[in-house]
Amino acid sequence: MDVLQVKNLYKKYKNTEVIKDISFNVKEGETLVILGPSGSGKSTILRCINNLEKIDGGNIIINNECMVKEYKNGKAIYNDKKILEKINLDTGMIFQDFNLFPHYTIKENITKALIYVLKNNEEEAEKKADNLLKKMNLIEKMDAYPCNLSGGQKQRASIARTLSLEPKIICMDEPTSSLDPELVGEVLKEIRKLAKEKRTMVIVTHEIKFAKEIADRIIFIDNGRIIEEGTAEEVINNPKKDRTKEFLARFV
Ligand code: ADP
Numbered sequence: 001m002d003v004l005q006v007k008n009l010y011k012k013y014k015n016t017e018v019i020k021d022i023s024f025n026v027k028e029g030e031t032l033v034i035l036g037p038s039g040s041g042k043s044t045i046l047r048c049i050n051n052l053e054k055i056d057g058g059n060i061i062i063n064n065e066c067m068v069k070e071y072k073n074g075k076a077i078y079n080d081k082k083i084l085e086k087i088n089l090d091t092g093m094i095f096q097d098f099n100l101f102p103h104y105t106i107k108e109n110i111t112k113a114l115i116y117v118l119k120n121n122e123e124e125a126e127k128k129a130d131n132l133l134k135k136m137n138l139i140e141k142m143d144a145y146p147c148n149l150s151g152g153q154k155q156r157a158s159i160a161r162t163l164s165l166e167p168k169i170i171c172m173d174e175p176t177s178s179l180d181p182e183l184v185g186e187v188l189k190e191i192r193k194l195a196k197e198k199r200t201m202v203i204v205t206h207e208i209k210f211a212k213e214i215a216d217r218i219i220f221i222d223n224g225r226i227i228e229e230g231t232a233e234e235v236i237n238n239p240k241k242d243r244t245k246e247f248l249a250r251f252v
């Protein structure tokens with residue numbers, strides 16, 4: 001079953017077209033990796049899926065619910081609030097710069113989200129937070145504030161927070177690119193585990209070796225369009241398009 005369908009996505013900022021006509025589907029349990037040069041539109045796609053940016057054409061369908069109801073005079077009319085809330089709960093986002101609340105401890109970053117977003121009671125929230133912090137190897141750090149953690153610990157805390165809300169689709173926007181090289185491995189290890197657990201994920205990354213290892217499918221985008229798509233074997237090992245070859249050549 002396709003949990004996510006991106007259909008003819010079109011998006012502009014003022015008069016600049018950023019996403020021109022992008023379509024792809026993600027099946028339940030699948031890991032899709034998006035590759036592409038800087039400025040090609042990768043973050044914008046993830047932001048549109050997470051309803052952090054409005055779209056100007058096409059549609060995004062999550063668990064059979066459409067984000068946009070119809071277009072009137074070329075303008076997207078978004079679906080009813082109740083449906084959008086459901087869609088928003090179905091997606092989670094992990095950002096390059098962690099996006100933790102600086103004035104909350106690591107544990108509070110999780111419990112507050114559970115209490116406000118999922119309306120959990122304090123006890124339920126604490127239990128879930130403890131379990132996830134254990135899973136992410138962060139239990140000793142639960143009372144620390146983000147500023148006192150390493151980048152790798154912050155990103156693992158951010159993954160724990162996203163997981164706590166039990167999204168059907170987890171989006172990650174360059175989750176390791178603001179980390180010191182020696183901290184990249186500990187975060188990739190957790191993402192690898194999520195792929196093994198068959199979570200549905202859409203990951204933007206420049207870690208080509210890692211992409212090859214975890215991607216069920218890869219799309220390579222440039223200038224707001226899909227240039228090439230397929231398995232890692234096809235797109236990374238045997239790229240057909242010059243643009244893809246040129247991009248990958250930078251990583252060997
Ligand atoms: P990527 O993540 O692949 O580097 P982005 O999706 O961030 O690319 O950006 C795609 C294009 O859209 C870039 O040219 C960028 O400058 C532009 N862009 C991104 N965000 C905004 C914004 N809020 N306002 C105007 N232009 C933007």
Ligand code: MG
Pocket residue numbers: 042043044173
């Ligand atoms: Mg980006």
